[in-house]
Amino acid sequence: xxxxxxxxxxxxxxxxxxxxxxxxxxxxxxxxxxxxxxxxxxxxxxxxxx
Amino acid sequence: xxxxxxxxxxxxxxxxxxxxxxxxxxxxxxxxxxxxxxxxxxxxxxxxxxxxxxxxxxxxxxxxxxxxxxxxxxxxxxxxxxxxxxxxxxxxxxxxxxxxxxxxxxxxxxxxxxxxxxxxxxxxxxxxxxxxxxxxxxxxxxxxxxxxxxxxxxxxxxxxxxxxxxxxxxxxxxxxxxxxxxxxxxxxxxxxxxxxxxxxxxxxxxxxxxxxxxxxxxxxxxxxxxxxxxxxxxxxxxxxxxxxxxxxxxxxxxxxxxxxxxxxxxxxxxxxxxxxxxxxxxxxxxxxxxxxxxxxxxxxxxxxxxxxxxxxxxxxxxxxxxxxxxxxxxxxxxxxxxxxxxxxxxxxxxxxxxxxxxxxxxxxxxxxxxxxxxxxxxxxx
Numbered sequence: 001x002x003x004x005x006x007x008x009x010x011x012x013x014x015x016x017x018x019x020x021x022x023x024x025x026x027x028x029x030x031x032x033x034x035x036x037x038x039x040x041x042x043x044x045x046x047x048x049x050x
Numbered sequence: 051x052x053x054x055x056x057x058x059x060x061x062x063x064x065x066x067x068x069x070x071x072x073x074x075x076x077x078x079x080x081x082x083x084x085x086x087x088x089x090x091x092x093x094x095x096x097x098x099x100x101x102x103x104x105x106x107x108x109x110x111x112x113x114x115x116x117x118x119x120x121x122x123x124x125x126x127x128x129x130x131x132x133x134x135x136x137x138x139x140x141x142x143x144x145x146x147x148x149x150x151x152x153x154x155x156x157x158x159x160x161x162x163x164x165x166x167x168x169x170x171x172x173x174x175x176x177x178x179x180x181x182x183x184x185x186x187x188x189x190x191x192x193x194x195x196x197x198x199x200x201x202x203x204x205x206x207x208x209x210x211x212x213x214x215x216x217x218x219x220x221x222x223x224x225x226x227x228x229x230x231x232x233x234x235x236x237x238x239x240x241x242x243x244x245x246x247x248x249x250x251x252x253x254x255x256x257x258x259x260x261x262x263x264x265x266x267x268x269x270x271x272x273x274x275x276x277x278x279x280x281x282x283x284x285x286x287x288x289x290x291x292x293x294x295x296x297x298x299x300x301x302x303x304x305x306x307x308x309x310x311x312x313x314x315x316x317x318x319x320x321x322x323x324x325x326x327x328x329x330x331x332x333x334x335x336x337x338x339x340x341x342x343x344x345x346x347x348x349x350x351x352x353x354x355x356x357x358x359x360x361x362x363x364x365x366x367x368x369x370x371x372x373x374x375x376x377x378x379x380x381x382x383x384x385x386x387x388x389x390x391x392x393x394x395x396x397x398x399x400x401x402x403x404x405x406x407x408x409x410x411x412x413x414x415x416x417x418x419x420x421x422x423x424x425x426x427x428x429x430x431x
Contacts, residue, residue: 003189008175011189012168015425022279022421023161023414027154029275030268034151037264 061103065331072334073097073326076227085230089203089322093223096120096326108327120327123320128218128328131211133321134204135285140314141204141416142293143306145384147268149410152257155364156376156407160414162360163380164422166199166353170345177341185338190214193426195342198225199349200419201232202382205286207325209423212431219328220339224346226325232386235350236378240394243358244374249398251373253407265298276421282431283424290420354378357411372407379408382415 076094080087099107100120109118116125127133150156171192178187187195194214197206198221206225210218228235240249269291277284296306361377375394379387388408395404 003175007189008172011193011426011429012171015422015429016165016168018280018425019164019418019421020158020161022276023157023418025279026272026275026417027157029271030151030154030157033267033271034154034260034264037261037267041261041263 056104058103058105063103063331065335066101066103068335069097069101069329069331072329073101076223076326079230086226088318089226090230092319092322093226093326093329096323097329098326099323100327100330108330120324124324124327127317127320128207128211128324129215131208131285133317133324134208134211135289137204137314137317137321138286138289138420139293140309140317141384142269142290142295143297143310144314145290145294145413145416146409147265147294147298147413148260149257149406150413151260151264151268153407153410156410157414157417158364159357159361159377159380159411160416160418161380161421162377163353163357163411163415164200164418165356166349166351167196167419167422169196169352169356170199170349171196173348174345177345185341190430191217193430194221195345196349197221197419197423197426198228198342198346199353200382200415200422201225201229201350201353201387202416202419203229204321205382205419205423207321208286209426212427217338217342219325219333220342221346222325223329224343227343228346228350229383229386232381232383233390235347236354236381236387236390237394239351239354240358240375240378240391243355244362246398248362248374249394250402251371252399252402253373253376253404255403255406257406262298262300266295269295269298272417276417276424280421280424280428282427283420286420286423287417290416350381353381357381373402373404376404376408376411380411380415380418382412382419384412384416385409387415388412 073094076090079085080090080094107118107120110121111117116122174187174192174195178185190213194210194217197209203225207218207222210221273288273291276287293309296302296309357377357380358374361372361374365371375391379391381387388405391408392405395402
């Protein structure tokens with residue numbers, strides 16, 4: 001056995017944590033960007049068609 | 051025979067015969083049952099070819115350089131990781147991020163459904179430590195096995211190639227076989243973890259309309275953000291987002307078309323054949339392979355369950371309830387997982403059209419699994 005349970009906890013715990021964090025932050029960014037984009041588009045409704 | 055040439059009959063082993071039966075089964079599932087035919091047929095035929103002795107398709111020279119036809123493809127496409135990465139380019143060109151952009155919280159469901167990857171990793175290590183003489187599983191091997199739970203073939207191959215190249219054949223076959231079996235694996239888990247009332251939760255069939263500008267920004271922002279946080283995910287996430295940008299830009303139609311069709315088809319043929327060709331009797335017929343197939347199921351079940359439970363948890367805090375079944379679509383198997391949710395949703399409530407809602411976590415699952423691969427490679431690669 002060339003590993004310790006500490007390493008396993010780091011890989012599994014931190015690995016899942018990082019994945020969850022990355023995608024949660026991405027969802028927040030997407031939400032904010034969408035909000036800003038829609039705001040801009042509602043101010044200049046003709047632009048989307050150009 | 052006759053002193054002119056050597057027939058392969060005398061060189062056939064029982065192992066070859068078993069593998070030829072497995073090849074027949076994969077080809078049968080692909081053709082007769084239409085289970086992932088684009089993958090199972092080339093993989094099955096690759097298994098068939100490699101288990102006909104003396105063909106030399108995977109022959110390697112004394113200097114370790116590939117000589118055989120499929121050995122050249124394997125070395126050039128899989129070992130170099132070109133094929134899995136470029137398949138992500140094609141996947142990106144075939145993906146519509148609209149459901150994710152319209153409902154960004156589905157990204158969290160996609161992340162939650164990666165739980166099975168880590169769960170299977172721990173189980174694999176427990177088994178490895180319980181049977182050290184039988185199973186040679188370290189953290190790298192366990193991580194490569196766990197990624198089967200992401201239900202994403204190219205990512206599983208990409209990760210296995212870096213962390214456990216000796217297991218790449220069985221991991222690839224396990225991932226693709228279980229992806230094909232999603233319609234059989236998902237329903238009992240969903241029924242077990244949700245009540246009839248929860249399955250009938252109504253969601254408006256239409257998601258909000260996503261503008262072209264939002265679709266254009268997503269691959270650029272998504273790639274930049276994820277790669278900055280998880281740099282080793284760059285080959286997969288980078289190609290995925292680039293493939294999508296080719297489509298949504300609206301100015302590179304020819305490139306998008308090639309990426310999604312001709313290029314993707316060529317890669318699929320090469321991937322399938324070379325993965326199948328790695329499944330020679332001596333590579334595949336080991337107790338370890340059966341254990342890995344078993345761990346693959348555990349990973350799939352745990353990922354599905356985690357997606358559903360996370361959706362139920364999110365319902366506790368949200369005003370507008372989501373149907374917890376869409377959490378099960380957090381597996382990357384696009385679009386099979388979404389289709390299963392759609393069918394079950396309609397059964398529970400005839401007004402419920404969950405397909406587009408399920409596509410959100412489904413696509414998020416692809417991003418999630420590629421992120422997990424990047425995390426693993428960053429930590430262990």
